[in-house]
Amino acid sequence: MAPTTETLTAERILEATEEVLRRHGPAKATVVDVARALGVSHGSVYRHFRTKAALREAVTKRWLDRTSGELSGIVATEGDPEARLRDWLGALFAAKRRKAGDDPELFATYMVLTGETGTAVGEHITDLTAQLARIIEAGVESGCFAGTTDAEKTARAVFDATGRFHDPRYAREWEEPGIEADFAAVLDLVVRGLRP
């Protein structure tokens, strides 16, 4: 086996896939395109990702996981759960906004990909609401949030209620004047709704 193939990890393939997508748009990123970019045979790529669909789903998941990874640090901190909830929702808005604003073409590409793969977005929302649920549970324990029989359900309500500030469908509105004030108003409404 050639040295190139030996070091061909899934992560290296996904990096190359993102690069192919960045350069050539959502129509590209087939197994063959990626193998060519890496200078390996397509058989080597197939050993990691058995279909074009699997490759595209994996690169989409990786992109979405970057956001959940950033946010998980906020969940893990100690300190006032209400402040943590505000930080977390603010960080989610900031992360999505950065993704949409810093590299609009790659963002548009990933919008096409998330539309293709049914499961990646669903799992991403499950990850995010699970993080939110942990903050809400901490708030219920400390008494700063009202008791809930179902923290996951409450978390989903908070996630839905703040959708305008993280759902990519609204990306075009994120640079409009007044969006920060709108976000602050929804955040206040939601936090008041969680209090006992």
Add this chain to the structure above:
Amino acid sequence: MAPTTETLTAERILEATEEVLRRHGPAKATVVDVARALGVSHGSVYRHFRTKAALREAVTKRWLDRTSGELSGIVATEGDPEARLRDWLGALFAAKRRKAGDDPELFATYMVLTGETGTAVGEHITDLTAQLARIIEAGVESGCFAGTTDAEKTARAVFDATGRFHDPRYAREWEEPGIEADFAAVLDLVVRGLRP
């Protein structure tokens, strides 16, 4: 002036425009298409709508106004403001869902049209949040909602927080199982957020 022209009201033109759109999709509904459907000269239509853009904007506004019209009845009722707020948001969700579900092609056509005209959607949101603000003001007066210095801003926060249940961008999710439970959870969160 021929009798046909004498009775050619803006409303009749808009009815015919919607019919043309229903049959032929968003690319149609030019002044000429509509004149042909009505059996009148395009000059007669131009007397009411000076450009294709004006005609398309007017028919979009009429379609959006139908929803605001339905909801205004709820604002005008007496009775508990919290119940009125729940009724109003429930009726908004139901109206949008009906529009999307009963005639998906016409709905898709209007989605194209709302994307074209900058002002119609903005005015629609202003109408709706003004209705919400009146209910919130009634709640502040009766003491069931917390005092607010800016009922319009609070209304916009309530409108944003419930977006998943009225914004056409989510239309595909409105027939999914669990959507009613998700709506109820957001509604409870929002109502709790408004209480003193």
